[in-house]
Amino acid sequence: MADVARVAGVSPMTVSRAFKRDASVSEATRSAILRAAEDLGYVFDATASNLRSQRTDFVAVTIPSLNNANFAETVSGLSEGLKDRGLQILLGYTNYDIHEEERLIEQLLRRRPEAIVVTGGRHTDRARRMLENAGIPVIETWDLPPHPIGHVVGFSNAAAVRGMVDHFVARGLTRIAFIGGDADRDTRGTDRRAGFIAAMQSHGLDATRLIAAGIPPISMREGADAMGRLLDTLPDTQAVIAVSDLSAFGALTECQRRGVDVPGRLSIAGFGDYEIGAICVPPLSTINPHPRDIGARTAALILQVLAGDGTQTSVIEVQPELTIRQSSL
Amino acid sequence: MADVARVAGVSPMTVSRAFKRDASVSEATRSAILRAAEDLGYVFDATASNLRSQRTDFVAVTIPSLNNANFAETVSGLSEGLKDRGLQILLGYTNYDIHEEERLIEQLLRRRPEAIVVTGGRHTDRARRMLENAGIPVIETWDLPPHPIGHVVGFSNAAAVRGMVDHFVARGLTRIAFIGGDADRDTRGTDRRAGFIAAMQSHGLDATRLIAAGIPPISMREGADAMGRLLDTLPDTQAVIAVSDLSAFGALTECQRRGVDVPGRLSIAGFGDYEIGAICVPPLSTINPHPRDIGARTAALILQVLAGDGTQTSVIEVQPELTIRQSSL
DNA sequence: ATGAAAGCGCTAACAG
DNA sequence: CTGTTAGCGCTTTCAT
Numbered sequence: 301m302a303d304v305a306r307v308a309g310v311s312p313m314t315v316s317r318a319f320k321r322d323a324s325v326s327e328a329t330r331s332a333i334l335r336a337a338e339d340l341g342y343v344f345d346a347t348a349s350n351l352r353s354q355r356t357d358f359v360a361v362t363i364p365s366l367n368n369a370n371f372a373e374t375v376s377g378l379s380e381g382l383k384d385r386g387l388q389i390l391l392g393y394t395n396y397d398i399h400e401e402e403r404l405i406e407q408l409l410r411r412r413p414e415a416i417v418v419t420g421g422r423h424t425d426r427a428r429r430m431l432e433n434a435g436i437p438v439i440e441t442w443d444l445p446p447h448p449i450g451h452v453v454g455f456s457n458a459a460a461v462r463g464m465v466d467h468f469v470a471r472g473l474t475r476i477a478f479i480g481g482d483a484d485r486d487t488r489g490t491d492r493r494a495g496f497i498a499a500m501q502s503h504g505l506d507a508t509r510l511i512a513a514g515i516p517p518i519s520m521r522e523g524a525d526a527m528g529r530l531l532d533t534l535p536d537t538q539a540v541i542a543v544s545d546l547s548a549f550g551a552l553t554e555c556q557r558r559g560v561d562v563p564g565r566l567s568i569a570g571f572g573d574y575e576i577g578a579i580c581v582p583p584l585s586t587i588n589p590h591p592r593d594i595g596a597r598t599a600a601l602i603l604q605v606l607a608g609d610g611t612q613t614s615v616i617e618v619q620p621e622l623t624i625r626q627s628s629l
Numbered sequence: 630m631a632d633v634a635r636v637a638g639v640s641p642m643t644v645s646r647a648f649k650r651d652a653s654v655s656e657a658t659r660s661a662i663l664r665a666a667e668d669l670g671y672v673f674d675a676t677a678s679n680l681r682s683q684r685t686d687f688v689a690v691t692i693p694s695l696n697n698a699n700f701a702e703t704v705s706g707l708s709e710g711l712k713d714r715g716l717q718i719l720l721g722y723t724n725y726d727i728h729e730e731e732r733l734i735e736q737l738l739r740r741r742p743e744a745i746v747v748t749g750g751r752h753t754d755r756a757r758r759m760l761e762n763a764g765i766p767v768i769e770t771w772d773l774p775p776h777p778i779g780h781v782v783g784f785s786n787a788a789a790v791r792g793m794v795d796h797f798v799a800r801g802l803t804r805i806a807f808i809g810g811d812a813d814r815d816t817r818g819t820d821r822r823a824g825f826i827a828a829m830q831s832h833g834l835d836a837t838r839l840i841a842a843g844i845p846p847i848s849m850r851e852g853a854d855a856m857g858r859l860l861d862t863l864p865d866t867q868a869v870i871a872v873s874d875l876s877a878f879g880a881l882t883e884c885q886r887r888g889v890d891v892p893g894r895l896s897i898a899g900f901g902d903y904e905i906g907a908i909c910v911p912p913l914s915t916i917n918p919h920p921r922d923i924g925a926r927t928a929a930l931i932l933q934v935l936a937g938d939g940t941q942t943s944v945i946e947v948q949p950e951l952t953i954r955q956s957s958l
Numbered sequence: 959a960t961g962a963a964a965g966c967g968c969t970a971a972c973a974g
Numbered sequence: 975c976t977g978t979t980a981g982c983g984c985t986t987t988c989a990t
Contacts (some may be wrong), residue, residue: 351676972976
């Protein structure tokens with residue numbers, strides 16, 4: 301920066317200002333500085349800026365998996381909402397493991413983010429303590445934890461599934477199974493399964509048709525395998541709710557391979573409103589948790605909190621939407 | 630850190646050492662320091678460490694889209710290979726736009742990464758200049774550019790498609806169409822389309838059955854729409870290659886909706902070996918570019934280069950694999 | 959194995 | 975609109 305200042309004939313401080321958005325530098329001076337910088341191949345050093353200004357413009361985000369359209373949508377909505385203010389996302393993934401999440405949170409906090417967004421509301425004790433003491437806004441998403449650490453933008457996974465159970469029951473189906481949610485690593489999956497069980501019981505129905513599908517992320521293949529076991533062991537099942545659209549689609553393909561008519565003999569529903577559910581034949585009933593909205597509203601919340609709008613914490617509920625398609629009609 | 634030092638009864642320098650992996654601190658001192666840090670809720674400040682040591686332990690990575698299983702696999706393989714050495718990925722996405730890529734590269738370089746990995750081999754002139762002058766290892770991936778900036782870990786998208794054309798021709802099919810690759814934002818898509826045209830011409834076949842599918846990322850829906858137009862306008866087409874498995878699957882569903890037998894009346898192939906192609910009915914022929922290997926080999930290359938193993942640049946070719954399934958048999 | 963002094967490259971704070 | 979001074983919290987370097 302000193303070199304650029306020398307070439308442009310100004311002080312380093314003026315160069316520093318020229319690189320900021322709204323700093324007061326005359327247009328002529330600024331363009332001369334930027335030209336000098338370009339000529340010299342100077343690249344602004346954010347590490348020094350971060351230290352001195354005590355601002356990094358990072359927003360830390362943890363998601364269970366990179367390769368998941370739902371979480372990708374949330375991150376995308378978040379990123380979109382933050383980039384106008386120059387905030388950049390520092391992303392890490394936990395592989396659906398809260399111990400991995402703990403390690404990740406520690407690493408992320410070392411980078412001194414302005415805020416931290418975590419997926420889910422269940423954490424190790426130490427992770428929780430670190431978040432509580434971080435001194436920055438904390439936002440839990442994709443859940444509605446009973447004791448939030450800070451802010452929340454999410455929904456109840458259990459309640460969302462209840463709507464689908466009600467839909468099946470209203471159609472007169474009673475022998476309903478649930479695929480997935482058995483490994484307690486994926487807290488959203490287990491919550492959905494718990495919601496299924498509670499909803500079935502409240503209807504006075506048998507809630508024991510639970511088919512394990514392995515550790516998350518549940519693949520399409522695992523959904524297909526689970527459906528195979530279901531058809532083998534409980535062939536009188538009338539409807540299936542899968543922990544995600546991906547496993548639901550896998551289950552559908554297994555029905556196709558075995559010549560089981562969907563929805564004639566068996567209804568299927570998923571979760572997440574992934575594109576595949578809308579386009580496959582027949583299209584899948586699902587629950588749309590509005591992942592992009594979660595991201596967008598989280599971004600808006602962060603901007604508001606960083607602008608100093610009060611210190612109270614908000615709980616923003618993004619209502620999941622029951623989406624009924626041909627697979628359950 | 631000074632506070633921790635005081636509580637632990639040592640100098641800040643010793644605290645600093647206690648937080649490093651292989652620093653020479655007695656075990657007793659180290660554990661006393663770590664306990665003091667935990668008690669005080671101290672979190673190591675990476676921004677200061679970065680500035681003083683001139684090391685960030687960041688590896689910058691640009692990918693076209695977060696929500697893409699192929700790129701997610703590459704990032705995952707990369708991340709896996711880097712984390713043992715404490716290197717963290719700083720990820721940004723370009724939305725398939727080289728101008729967005731230019732902006733992103735500038736932002737990423739300001740964070741002073743140890744190396745930078747970009748997806749693709751085509752860049753704006755300014756982006757290319759920034760990468761050349763960055764003074765860190767540069768790795769282009771998912772392509773085989775004629776004039777690499779630095780290292781390369783990738784494959785020829787055009788050559789990969791040739792293998793699929795040859796497969797169809799060997800089966801006696803001659804009226805072959807290509808879906809996608811029309812928007813020049815996605816250089817990998819256009820390269821695949823160009824490879825299709827070249828391969829068809831080298832067989833003396835008509836290479837004009839090109840169906841546009843819109844701007845990337847091409848959705849399943851766009852694949853289905855493209856297939857609809859193809860069936861409407863060129864109903865005698867015998868085989869279709871789509872720019873990705875996702876659009877190929879969309880195309881397949883359109884055939885299902887119209888009662889067009891696949892592969893009886895029409896063969897379909899995709900690109901990418903996404904899970905959906907392996908499980909849908911019928912399963913899709915595809916080209917597997919081994920995305921995780923690209924990431925893993927990129928990670929290994931970075932570690933080797935950072936360890937100072939010579940200054941020569943490597944071009945590592947990861948061979949795509951033709952995967953023939955029922956959709957083209 | 960531990961400590962003292964100096965400084966990484968920028969910007970807050972103040973001045974003009 | 976521009977400049978001066980000091981210092982962000984670590985770690986390099988050199989000691990012992």
